Amino acid sequence: MRAFERLLQPGFIGTVRTRNRIVKPGAAMLYWHEDETSLNPRVRAFYEAIVKGGVGLVIVEAPIVDYPLGGRWRRRYRIDDDRYVDGLRELVDLIHSYDCPAFMQMNHDGPWQTQPWGDPEPLVKERPIASYPVSVSSENDFHNELPRQLEEPEIEAIIEKFARAAERARMAGFDGVDINAASSHLLHNFLSPFWNRRRDAYGGDLKGRARFLLGIVHEIRRRLGREFPICVTLNGFESGRLLGIPDEECLKFEEAVEIAKMLEGAGVDAIQVRTQWIGYHVAGFFPEAIFYPELPFYPTAFPYPYDFRRRGSFAHLSVASAIKKVVSIPVIAVGKIDPETAENALRKGAVDFVSMNRALIADPDLPKKLASGEKTRIRPCTHCHTCLDPAPVKRCRVNGAVGLDEPYEVRPVLRRKxxxxxxxxxxxxxxxxxxxxxxxxxxxxxxxxxxxxxxxxxxxxxxxxxxxxxxxxxxxxxxxxxxxxxxxxxxxxxxxxxxxxxxxxxxxxxxxVPHLPEVKGIRMPHVVDTARLLTNLMRYLGLFGPKLLRVLSRYLLPFGERVIVLGGDKKGCQLSEFLVKAGRKVAIVETEQEIGSGMFPHLRLALLDFFRRKGVEVLTGVREVEIVNGGVATLDGQGRRFLYAQHVIPVPKWKxxxxxxxxxxxxxxxxxxxxxxxxxxxxxxxxxxxxxxxxxx
Ligand SMILES: Cc1cc2nc3c(=O)[nH]c(=O)nc-3n(C[C@H](O)[C@H](O)[C@H](O)COP(=O)(O)O)c2cc1C
Ligand code: SF4
The missing domain is CATH 3.40.50.720 (NAD(P)-binding Rossmann-like Domain)
Known part of the structure; x- marks a missing residue:
């Protein structure tokens, strides 16, 4: 069998033929604006790069189905009116011109708090809406506001909006839709017994909780017929254990299996599977997130059938393949899946398709490179989460073209210089x-x-x-x-x-160039000259490489048992994490009120939690710092403190x-x-x- 033969084999989702088994899943790049009614150059450039690279199916990120309550960001397109159809048609025509089918994702952000991650211009001013008024306080999730319970006529109105959006999708030329019932969006909110505590027709047993989602599927089927493919993105389970909520109270794997069967019975053509972690939004779609900076619980404590090996690469795949055992429609796995893992899974018949989001953002030409035997030329995603940054224009750390408003490919020069x-x-x-x-x-x-x-x-x-x-x-x-x-x-x-x-x-x-900060006592013998250390490190890195040097540093680290890190920004925090993992007892001294500035919010919170568990002493809002014999003396609003350590490491400032x-x-x-x-x-x-x-x- 040729390399990646299965991955590159054509497939079908309902009536739609894909040229291979690689799907670009729906992912909000937020290059749009709610006021737009036509395709803008940045969106065009992004999707053109993706389809040119040879992907089998593109699921276009969800436009807002129910404006404004169903959205949270103004940088999304809309689909709640016919006037938005033409703009989407331009995009679909572009995708089709590269011989690739296109689905439109649909979701509803109803239960999410009105300002999920510091969007400067909140879209929704009124209370969020949900199956039932349940909030969960967690800085790392979107449910800190108590939502209002939807009345039955409102639910029916939302079903109508989804169905109209699907009709508009077909008018725009889309080949199908992907209904996002995953994450902690409104549709999952109804499916889950943790969130949905209603006692009416849309709550109670699983049948009641699934009525909303199935109502949408039935209505789309009724209007668009059997030929129009419907995919559903589903959580294979929901876990509450990060917050100490018993998993029995959440959507269990066994229930997800039953939902998958119901969806198949209702005529759904494919199911894409993820997981959901109450209290940690990102962990539901980036399976590696939960492993940073270390697992919060023992690996075997993961809910069945989550596979913790390779830090998340098998996690959603194992859940998807368990769901595949009970349905006969195609099942799509998604979440940190690389081409080899995908090919193996397809060969074993564990799943039918594989979605790759970040891998394609990092290198849209991945499918083409696999097909032409140039796997080693694929630019790998580093799983840095930079693409989640709510910056005005999203970028990718490894693909410098992402975010451009012109075609991504580089043009040959007219004059060689x-x-x-x-x-x-x-x-x-x-x-x-x-x-x-x-x-x-x-x-x-x-x-x-x-x-x-x-x-x-x-x-x-x-x-x-x-x-x-x-x-x-x-x-x-x-x-x-x-x-x-x-x-x-x-x-x-x-x-x-x-x-x-x-x-x-x-x-x-x-x-x-690194410079030591100006702190009294900075030249004392127990202060590590980090500027010089960095220079020496470059020499050793040249000899050993980062991986080996990291292992060696565990044994050869020239620091005592107790270390004080002066500076708690991103670099100081990451250095502290390294030191803690190397077995040191660490204290961080920071003049700002918070540590971890410059880190992405979810990674920062995970790291702060790690510091708490590891007993890292964190002093913030420090007004004055002086390095003294045996450690550091600080002055803050409450008084003078002395911290003892064998070594003080000032985080260098870069100029x-x-x-x-x-x-x-x-x-x-x-x-x-x-x-x-x-x-x-x-x-x-x-x-x-x-x-x-x-x-x-
Ligand atoms: C910037 C960004 C935005 C995303 N937005 C959505 C979204 O709107 N809908 C959705 O279902 N998933 C969304 N996701 C999750 C992806 O579809 C996918 O599940 C996730 O990136 C994991 O797959 P990967 O490891 O191949 O990247 C988003 C992911 C990223 C990076
Ligand atoms: S920004 Fe980082 S995580 Fe996102 S696609 Fe690029 S390399 Fe991967």
Whole structure:
């Protein structure tokens, strides 16, 4: 059998033929605005890249079915009126022009609090709506507001709205719909006994709780006939154990199985399976989230049939395959599934299709690359969760094109230029890769004997359990080679060196420079000179690589048992996590009122919880810090404290080196400064800057 033969085999969902078994599931990129009635260039560019890459089926992110109560973000399209049909038709025509079918997802955010994650412009001002007034206080979920109970006529009106939206989907040319009854949206809210405590026709036993969802399915079937495929995205179970809620009170796997059978009986054509974790919204669709920074419970305590191996890669797959055993319609697995796992599952008949969301955001050409035997050229998703960032325009940490409002593919250059890149970190490598892929003659200088820059350090500190930065680094190195970039390691290119090459374009991506913060006592012997340490680490990283060095650091870490970390921003918190995992007793001292600034909200909360469990002492709002013999003395609103430790680690501040532009100005036709060298930020900024600059030169 050929590699990935099953994954690349055509399939059917109802009457719709797919060219392979890879589905792009519905995912809100939020590139739209509620006022739009036509396709905007950013949405076009995103979906065009996805379909061009050869995916089998695209499920377009849900437009708002019931405006405004059914939505939470203004950056979604609408489908509650016929005037929105034309805009969607433009998108469907585009998808069809690449020989790919398109489904439209439909959901209802009714029970969610009015401001889920700091949207600056809340869409809904009134109380959320739900099966029953139940709220759960958890900063990591969307149910902190007590919703209002829907009356029966209101439920029937929402059924009508879903059915009208499906009709409009067909008018727009969609080949089918995906009804999202997963996550903790309104339809799941009715299915779950934890949320739905009604005693009328829409509550009580499973039949009553499923009446709403089945009502929608029946109504769509009645209006659009047997030929129009309906997929339902379903939670294979719901667990409350993260908050101490007994799983028996939630939607159990056995009930999900019964719902799946009911859906099949009602004429549903496919079921996509996820899970739901009360109190932790993200864990329901990113199965690795629950493993960060460590499992909150013993692995065998996962509800049946959740498979905890490979930190989430088998989790939803195992639940989906258990559901497949009881239905004969296609079952789609989704959640951190890589091509090999997918192929194995398909060969075993465990599932029929596999949805890949982030893998396709990271590299829309994944299906094509699998088909042409270029698997090693796939740009891997690092599972960093950057795409969940509620930033005005979503980006991807590894795919610098995501978020552009022009076609993603890079265009060949008309005139081949000589491009010199200084710096082999993320910004420099990405700029070199794209410039060379376009046809430029590119030389990259890196002063260390190893490529990677800040990614090596990040990989060392964060490990590769959840985030897989090393895979991405490997991809960049391979692509530099394939694109013909000449890489010169261990040489710090000076202006005369660059001038001799007389480049048309010089890209300076030499990274930021670490500086110790100004704290009294910073030169004392028990203070770790982190600026120097980072320099030494780069040497060792070149020798051993991040993975081995991380293992070695457990035994060779030159710090005592008690350590104080000065600085509790994202970097300070991640360093503290590393130290705790290396067996140190850690205290964090921060002048701001909170620690973890710069982290994504859900990861920050998970890390704070980990710190609490591990007894990390956290001092925030500290007005004055002084490093003294034996530790650190702090002054906050309440008084002076002395913290004892063998070592104090100040989190270095990073400074730009943008003055290098002036230094090199006369050496090239054009000189650019990008990445941390311009302004120290995140890897996603470095990649997108490198990518976007190289597209234009
Ligand atoms: C930015 C983003 C937005 C998402 N929005 C939705 C959504 O609107 N509806 C939905 O069913 N799933 C949504 N998801 C979840 C994805 O469909 C998918 O289940 C998840 O990314 C896990 O699959 P993966 O590991 O292949 O990425 C979203 C995921 C991301 C990253
Ligand atoms: S690399 Fe990060 S931002 Fe990109 S798709 Fe994966 S998780 Fe999302």
């Amino acid at each position: 000589r491009v010199v890149v200084l710096g082999g970190g993320p910004a420099g490598m990405e700029a070199a890769r794209v410039a060379a892929a376009r046809g430029h003659d590119v030389v990259l200088y890196e002063r260390w004997r190893v490529l990677g820059g800040s990614m090596l350090l990040a990989s060392l500190i964060k490990g590769s359990g959840i985030e897989e930065l090393e895979g991405f680094l490997g991809y960049l190195k391979r692509e530099l080679r394939i694109a013909g970039v000449k890489v010169v390691l261990g040489v710090e290119a000076t202006p005369p060196v660059v001038a001799r090459l007389s480049p048309d374009e010089l890209i300076i991506a030499a990274g930021g 730009s080196q943008k003055e290098l532009r002036q230094t090199f100005l006369s050496t090239a036709g054009e000189v650019y400064v990008i990445g941390d060298c311009l302004e120290p930020r995140e890897i996603v900024d470095a990649i997108s800057e490198g990518h976007r600059l190289a597209r234009t030169i």
